[in-house]
Amino acid sequence: MADRVRPLIAGNWKMNGTAAELPELKRIADGVDGTRSSSPYDALICVPATLIDRAIKTVVGSPLAIGGQDCHGAESGAHTGDVSAAMLADAGATHVIVGHSERRADHGETDIDVMDKTLAAHAQGLTAIVCVGETRQEREDGQAMDVVDTQLAGSLPKDAAPGNTVVAYEPVWAIGTGLTPSLLDIEAMHDHMRQRLRERFGPAGARFRLLYGGSVKPANAGEIFGISSVDGALVGGASLKSDDFLAICATVQAR
Numbered sequence: 001m002a003d004r005v006r007p008l009i010a011g012n013w014k015m016n017g018t019a020a021e022l023p024e025l026k027r028i029a030d031g032v033d034g035t036r037s038s039s040p041y042d043a044l045i046c047v048p049a050t051l052i053d054r055a056i057k058t059v060v061g062s063p064l065a066i067g068g069q070d071c072h073g074a075e076s077g078a079h080t081g082d083v084s085a086a087m088l089a090d091a092g093a094t095h096v097i098v099g100h101s102e103r104r105a106d107h108g109e110t111d112i113d114v115m116d117k118t119l120a121a122h123a124q125g126l127t128a129i130v131c132v133g134e135t136r137q138e139r140e141d142g143q144a145m146d147v148v149d150t151q152l153a154g155s156l157p158k159d160a161a162p163g164n165t166v167v168a169y170e171p172v173w174a175i176g177t178g179l180t181p182s183l184l185d186i187e188a189m190h191d192h193m194r195q196r197l198r199e200r201f202g203p204a205g206a207r208f209r210l211l212y213g214g215s216v217k218p219a220n221a222g223e224i225f226g227i228s229s230v231d232g233a234l235v236g237g238a239s240l241k242s243d244d245f246l247a248i249c250a251t252v253q254a255r
């Protein structure tokens with residue numbers, strides 16, 4: 001336990017959330033334990049870019065951090081509709097999700113794009129949460145680890161370090177489906193990723209936080225956090241409800 005990495009419970013609100021949901025965010029902020037230094041875990045909600053500024057004001061004084069869900073790889077310029085890492089940092093975000101499978105699928109983002117976004121995040125002092133994960137077909141074909149290896153190698157820049165980068169393993173087929181890999185499969189993938197990070201980053205590779213994401217709920221969080229190579233979760237649907245998100249946080253504390 002003592003040598004375990006400090007857990008991070010991160011919520012991804014995706015394209016959900018307007019001013020009407022700020023009271024729900026406040027309930028999460030009020031329910032997250034302790035102060036940043038006394039809490040046994042870090043908690044984060046990644047809200048839509050339009051809500052970051054108001055979210056920061058809503059959670060002020062609580063240990064809950066606020067992040068964005070994507071950033072452009074460029075510092076600024078002619079990219080209509082995009083948001084830069086500098087804009088997220090300016091709004092008060094401390095983290096940003098990059099390479100989520102929904103962006104890889106909906107916007108054709110490649111590993112090179114994800115690496116650029118990660119670098120852009122780092123340049124602004126943001127922690128990048130880099131998402132990787134296989135499709136159902138890739139898992140059925142026995143390719144899951146190869147796919148994740150390629151994504152990790154291609155998306156993580158040389159400057160990635162435990163202090164500026166978190167890796168989230170999110171099997172595409174587990175997202176929003178209620179399906180999850182077996183505990184043994186999650187453990188095998190996380191152990192495998194840890195090994196790859198050690199090979200590439202040396203001793204620092206042991207300290208990157210490795211999150212699991214995909215249908216994490218209060219009912220399964222305890223057993224998932226029981227896996228020693230799982231350092232927290234990236235939670236979608238259940239992060240929209242304060243009761244569910246806080247119940248997931250409570251299971252981390254109990255592990």
Ligand SMILES: O=C(CO)COP(=O)(O)O
Nearest residue numbers: 012175176214215236237
């Ligand atoms: O995509 C996810 C988090 O980024 C997971 O979403 P769900 O928890 O809704 O499956």
